[in-house]
Amino acid sequence: MAYALEVSALSRAFTGKQTVVALENVDLKVKEGELFGLLGPNGAGKTTLIKILSTLLLPTSGTAKVLGYDVDGEASKIRPLINMVSGGETSGYGLLTVRENLWMFSQFYGVPGSVARERIDGLLKAFGLEDKANAKVRTISTGQRQRMNIIRGFVTDPKLIFLDEPTLGLDVTTSRTIREYIRDWVRARDDRTLLLTTHYMREAEELCDRVAIIDRGTILACGPPAELKRRMNHASTFVMDTTSFDPAPLSAVRGVKGVSADEIESGKRVRLVLEDESAISDVISAVVSRGGRIVSLNKVEATLEDAFIEMVGRGLG
Amino acid sequence: MAVSAHLRTFRHAAWLGWQMESNWTRPWLFMIYSIARPIAATLILVVMFLVVKQGVANDPAMFAFTYLGSVFFMFVAQVMMGATMVIMEDREHYQTLKQLYIAPISIRVYIIGRAMSKLLLTSVSVVISIAFGILVLGLPLDLGTVDWPLFAAAMALGISCILAIGIALAGITFLTAKHSSGINEGIGGAFYLLCGTLFPLTVLPSWAQAVGMAIPLTYWLELVRRSLYPGSAMEAISGLGALGSGTIMLYLVVSTLAFLAASTLIFRYADRRARRAGKVDMTTSY
Numbered sequence: 001m002a003y004a005l006e007v008s009a010l011s012r013a014f015t016g017k018q019t020v021v022a023l024e025n026v027d028l029k030v031k032e033g034e035l036f037g038l039l040g041p042n043g044a045g046k047t048t049l050i051k052i053l054s055t056l057l058l059p060t061s062g063t064a065k066v067l068g069y070d071v072d073g074e075a076s077k078i079r080p081l082i083n084m085v086s087g088g089e090t091s092g093y094g095l096l097t098v099r100e101n102l103w104m105f106s107q108f109y110g111v112p113g114s115v116a117r118e119r120i121d122g123l124l125k126a127f128g129l130e131d132k133a134n135a136k137v138r139t140i141s142t143g144q145r146q147r148m149n150i151i152r153g154f155v156t157d158p159k160l161i162f163l164d165e166p167t168l169g170l171d172v173t174t175s176r177t178i179r180e181y182i183r184d185w186v187r188a189r190d191d192r193t194l195l196l197t198t199h200y201m202r203e204a205e206e207l208c209d210r211v212a213i214i215d216r217g218t219i220l221a222c223g224p225p226a227e228l229k230r231r232m233n234h235a236s237t238f239v240m241d242t243t244s245f246d247p248a249p250l251s252a253v254r255g256v257k258g259v260s261a262d263e264i265e266s267g268k269r270v271r272l273v274l275e276d277e278s279a280i281s282d283v284i285s286a287v288v289s290r291g292g293r294i295v296s297l298n299k300v301e302a303t304l305e306d307a308f309i310e311m312v313g314r315g316l317g
Numbered sequence: 318m319a320v321s322a323h324l325r326t327f328r329h330a331a332w333l334g335w336q337m338e339s340n341w342t343r344p345w346l347f348m349i350y351s352i353a354r355p356i357a358a359t360l361i362l363v364v365m366f367l368v369v370k371q372g373v374a375n376d377p378a379m380f381a382f383t384y385l386g387s388v389f390f391m392f393v394a395q396v397m398m399g400a401t402m403v404i405m406e407d408r409e410h411y412q413t414l415k416q417l418y419i420a421p422i423s424i425r426v427y428i429i430g431r432a433m434s435k436l437l438l439t440s441v442s443v444v445i446s447i448a449f450g451i452l453v454l455g456l457p458l459d460l461g462t463v464d465w466p467l468f469a470a471a472m473a474l475g476i477s478c479i480l481a482i483g484i485a486l487a488g489i490t491f492l493t494a495k496h497s498s499g500i501n502e503g504i505g506g507a508f509y510l511l512c513g514t515l516f517p518l519t520v521l522p523s524w525a526q527a528v529g530m531a532i533p534l535t536y537w538l539e540l541v542r543r544s545l546y547p548g549s550a551m552e553a554i555s556g557l558g559a560l561g562s563g564t565i566m567l568y569l570v571v572s573t574l575a576f577l578a579a580s581t582l583i584f585r586y587a588d589r590r591a592r593r594a595g596k597v598d599m600t601t602s603y
Contacts, residue, residue, distance in 0.1 A: 051595070055592075056592070057592060057593075057595050093336070104329055104333060105420070108329060108421070109420060110322060
């Protein structure tokens with residue numbers, strides 16, 4: 001089995017006035033050809049891990065191999081094979097056109113001219129930027145710049161691409177286009193690997209072959225979304241609607257033993273994961289005793305989000 | 318990395334640099350700006366010179382010494398600082414540095430490529446300034462007597478040295494925030510003072526003269542002046558008259574090689590430190 005990524009006992013600390021441990025003893029293996037998701041709240045260590053794997057940052061300790069090469073000593077062998085796009089990325093040379101920006105980066109990777117031209121045309125079409133191809137980057141919108149940067153990531157046809165929150169801030173239609181492209185891109189060839197971080201559970205569930213849940217620099221669980229959800233079989237998930245869900249009742253619910261709660265709709269709807277279903281009576285008591293009024297309470301099928309909430313103890317919101 | 322990859326990086330970086338220098342306005346406006354800027358800069362110097370050194374203004378050799386020093390120092394100001402600012406601009410303004418950093422290119426070759434547009438525009442500015450000096454200010458320069466081989470050799474070494482210093486400072490810029498422009502200007506100012514740009518080294522205190530003699534740009538400016546003014550008049554002013562042109566060329570070669578080696582080491586060290594500290598993609602309040 002060939003691995004695109006092999007991470008072993010990887011740690012990264014940022015020293016300053018206070019030392020911040022961004023990653024701690026991370027072990028991770030991603031197979032070649034996989035679409036792998038990294039899920040975690042803000043500050044979990046996702047971006048730090050991607051920066052290390054993309055040779056932008058060195059680890060404090062441990063090892064990380066990308067396509068068989070060590071990120072510390074063999075960065076120059078990794079770089080021709082990878083690319084990275086960060087979500088919300090609006091960078092680019094404003095005086096150049098969209099096509100010129102993409103062309104220049106393709107040339108830095110040594111893509112032959114005719115191949116680059118054809119690829120750029122195809123990607124501009126796929127991401128709906130054809131009509132902006134000759135527009136200067138300074139004149140296009142933020143969302144269009146984001147799309148240009150996603151194209152920049154794919155224009156070099158990397159063996160492994162890191163997408164850090166690629167659909168962040170984009171509209172529904174564009175996000176769907178990107179998800180479809182990502183899925184098709186990985187499936188088109190066996191040797192393509194994609195590592196995706198996302199805030200959107202549905203995105204991870206829909207796209208990823210496997211998902212790792214990361215929090216406070218540690219991998220909490222790793223497996224296919226279906227398997228992670230199966231781990232929830234022992235638990236029960238409820239969605240509760242209330243007329244007014246003030247902070248007091250919510251914190252009381254979170255205080256019930258064996259219960260994790262995540263607000264779906266601020267002040268009105270909460271998703272509850274109960275290790276033992278019998279704890280629902282304690283939840284109801286906690287809400288009612290603090291002035292909350294329950295409108296509805298439904299048991300629902302577990303989702304990846306439920307698995308996440310149970311492991312991390314809170315949602316991504 | 319293969320030579321062809323370096324050439325490709327150089328070519329596209331030079332193209333990018335040229336687009337950034339020239340693509341901000343209409344071509345005719347850019348042409349006017351390119352001609353007016355060096356003349357304006359030179360006129361400031363001329364006025365200062367005439368006011369401060371009224372008696373010396375009648376000394377053609379001294380006038381030529383000061384004028385040429387200032388004109389050729391444009392290479393230091395533009396090319397060295399241009400190379401250094403590549404990191405700052407790409408990291409903080411265009412926010413493309415992290416994309417370039419993980420690309421299979423040599424960042425040093427990329428910086429040199431980006432600096433080429435500055436080199437080209439500065440060369441045009443120098444030619445315009447010298448022409449303006451000859452035609453308007455009576456700069457006593459006879460192109461027929463210029464020692465062109467010496468001039469070409471001095472320029473090649475001098476530009477190499479300026480780029481080497483620029484790359485070293487670019488490396489330091491990896492580690493610093495917005496203070497980088499202050500460091501660049503400080504070093505540029507020190508060179509202006511210590512390398513015999515405006516006035517002979519002999520007017521400086523002995524320690525400053527010693528520092529000046531350790532900087533290759535001192536020998537570069539001396540050789541440029543000597544090549545443009547073959548004879549003894551220029552040599553007598555600079556304070557390096559005891560040294561023959563061959564000796565000065567040797568000093569320039571040796572000191573340039575030393576600066577190139579130091580530049581490589583500084584850049585590699587700073588690059589590694591920046592990657593370790595997570596500063597490659599930092600953005601400050603630039």
